[in-house]
Amino acid sequence: MSDVIKTPVQQRSIDKKNRLLKAGLDLMRERGYYHVNAAEIAKAAGVSTGIFYRYFENKMDLVLEIMNQIVNDSFKPLIQEFIQKDMDQTNFITFISKLLDELSEIHEGLGILHNDVNTLLSTDETKCNLWMTLEDQIMQLFVNAAKQSNLEMVNPEEKVHIAYNLVESYCHEKAFHKHDYIDYDILKQEIIKTLVHIIIA
Template identity: 35%
Template sequence: MGSSDIREPKQKRSIEKKKKIVEAGFKLFCEKGYYNTNTAEIAKEAGVSTGIVYNYFQDKKDIFIAAVRFYAEGMTGQLYKNLQELKEPLDLTATLDQLIDIFVNSHTLSKEAHEEMLAMSHTDKDVREYFYEFEMTTTGTIVELMAQRSITPTNAQEKVHIAMGLIENFCHEIVYHKHELMNYGIMKQEIIRAIVIMMDN
């Protein structure tokens, strides 16, 4: 089946069916890993036939990328919501403290998913390209949301990208590395301080 044969569902029932397939794939990729999961297992987990799966997806990797999008958009959706709901006067230090907690929690809840996606981003060109586009889109969206709050530092795009990298690295420290000699409370404070200083220039 070629890409031209893939249907984009329009009816509610079909949309729900595609969502079930993505969620089933996400669950199995987390539990078993990408290479130990096949399309038939995903279909069974979703409660549909293998043929139905191929109505909506070209192959297993297509499902994986949809699962990555499902995970990533869930994480950033909460971030955007929090940024839009910020009240004036804005306390950037308190806001960053809350946002970092959201990211750490997201990494903790979906630890296996994050590990699998990170590994695939290093070995698969399509997954790597998706993450690249996702990072750039997220950076741009955050810059726009900041501008709406009159936070307009010089080189905003570069600074937001650096800030995202610092927070992502902190999440990995908390969830995966757990260096015994590190005080993560202090590390969090230093990250927040660095970002606040950077955004103030």
């Protein structure tokens, strides 16, 4: 294992790290966090195990990097869209509908890994704090976006916190719980109405 975790600079090295991230996500979403090891991830990425440890301290380090990548690739473009639109109630409803679709797709894409990570974080305070910091960053991005919008939101921190947890609950239900008695089209519309009331009222 490398004593120093490196940040790749050359394109070839960046490509290797990205292949490790993709291979790790592909394997862990299907088999779970606990049933995949670094050597298997490295093999699937077409690199040596030593290369894995050049860029990641361990599997959890790789997972946190995946989450950061999701924030940069998915959340930040959505937030930019939120800021750039002349946001009124109609635009807000369209935006929330798109947000729910994209975030539920992200959750579904994490597969078994999602629940395994929640279990792991409950036993590792350091990693849990890192995860909470990431969640805080996501919510702060939305708070800052709300302040820059035309919505004139009162108590944005508190409202975004409520909205975030409501959206998370919807995504978990749609991606993992899948109750037979739930009509997900109706659930989505009810979530949208609730979010409009929370954010705009």
